[in-house]
């Protein structure tokens with residue numbers, strides 16, 4: 060079966076919206092309803108966060124959603140159970156994102172097998188070093204038709220970006236500025252030099268911009284420099300508001316897609 | 320050297336640099352430069368000068384006569400408590416601040432548990448005129464108040480870590496997040512032999528001065544440059560790494576690493592990583608780690624803020640797994656008894672952390688003719704409130 064991420068980028072030219080949320084938040088069983096609502100509202104790609112107790116690269120919003128999700132009982136086996144029949148309901152590309160330790164404890168090979176079984180298309184593990192991936196795990200990911208997405212930052216040297224591009228398939232995750240997730244310090248789309256520098260490199264993979272994208276303004280600007288953008292913390296804040304998931308998700312995605 | 324780090328940053332299967340890409344350039348810059356800079360003659364000259372005249376090294380190796388009589392063996396105390404700022408931590412911060420200066424960094428961040436590393440960092444920052452931000456768990460801010468006051472007096476900003484167990488692990492998370500947000504001008508002075516490579520090796524090298532001095536001092540006092548036992552407490556493991564360093568490949572020296580059992584290893588309130596931990600990734604390093612079946616890091620507990628950490632440096636994970644070191648665990652209660660014992664037998668009030676090492680003396684099986692060195696990693700000033708509340712001396 061063709062990888063859904065590859066198909067998405069082949070079919071759509073730009074303006075892609077990817078949403079990250081923490082599985083098991085706000086409630087344990089919200090995972091599947093959130094995925095289906097996001098699809099209904101025209102989101103292009105979904106990153107399902109596997110909560111970790113010590114999320115080093117995350118700001119307060121994702122730290123808190125992770126803490127609550129873990130308290131709610133979210134685990135990797137639980138997530139796979141929830142996603143068991145997901146492909147009977149949607150064909151939206153799904154990426155699992157999390158930290159290496161819980162995946163290691165589950166077993167990397169078993170994890171990849173299970174991903175294929177339920178229909179996951181890609182994996183992001185920010186603290187899995189590129190060298191370790193290439194040496195130990197790449198063949199397993201490829202065998203299970205999983206895209207492995209790596210991050211680059213404004214500080215990543217050109218040669219390393221090339222190396223990452225070589226071993227990535229799916230897309231390159233361009234971290235917008237030097238920051239943890241959820242920062243709204245305005246730096247997110249300010250670094251146009253960096254976006255242009257990477258743009259000129261003409262990478263094999265399409266790029267998506269993430270970290271600090273939180274409204275229509277930052278989303279549209281990011282889309283000028285990449286195939287699309289990724290929203291995490293702002294979405295998590297939105298789903299936690301009072302009101303139904305449906306309404307919260309609908310009005311949030313509307314607010315991103317329409318110019319203020 | 321069987322126990323030194325390999326070119327990829329591993330001790331056996333432990334170590335490495337499991338950091339998100341945001342930290343890669345920083346960690347890489349350090350990896351490429353630390354040995355080169357440390358070997359420069361002017362670096363060594365500056366460091367050795369400061370260790371001697373500012374820190375007060377060499378620290379004494381003191382023959383503890385009454386303690387020896389009690390345990391029927393020959394006990395020496397390596398007096399790291401007599402360093403400026405009151406613990407071994409400054410051996411490392413002095414080295415790293417000189418490195419940070421040579422890398423052109425302007426802003427220094429650190430994590431701290433007991434506050435000793437925070438104080439040692441704030442001290443060298445004051446000395447060098449650099450900005451200093453220290454992350455400290457809310458729980459530790461409360462139980463180590465004197466050190467918080469010292470850091471502030473020294474001009475550091477103390478930022479409370481309010482997530483998770485609000486102790487050392489969470490302070491470390493916050494420091495790492497700060498580094499991610501400030502990759503260019505900031506240098507992260509880690510306080511123990513933990514974190515991504517090259518930190519564990521670098522910190523061990525800066526602490527190695529402890530065993531280097533022991534060799535000379537034992538030669539003078541015992542006519543041989545090694546003891547039969549070296550005993551040290553292990554939080555992340557920096558004072559132990561320093562005390563073991565030059566003896567790692569000398570099998571005639573038994574190495575004893577002492578962890579905090581908290582209320583007891585089976586109580587659910589413990590920080591005895593070698594007993595309760597499994598292989599995993601914490602703070603950028605593959606090591607032994609207390610965690611749930613699902614790979615979530617467990618909140619540790621110890622009365623001693625400096626040992627209240629769910630992991631252990633990768634060197635120690637390797638020493639444990641290869642059985643090169645013996646690991647013991649000591650409860651809160653046993654440590655407190657050891658505090659009082661040393662105070663009344665030798666007139667030395669030890670830090671709670673160091674008291675864990677002392678409390679293991681009855682367990683190591685040393686014979687009367689054996690030479691035992693206990694690394695007395697710090698003094699007890701910071702723990703006086705805990706001691707007074709616990710012991711209720713006359714008139715209290």
Ligand SMILES: Cc1ncc(COP(=O)(O)O)c(C=O)c1O
Nearest residue numbers: 435554555556557558625672697
């Ligand atoms: C006096 C003292 N000893 C020991 C430790 C534990 O650290 P490490 O295991 O790195 O030596 C600390 C940490 O705060 C300390 O203050």
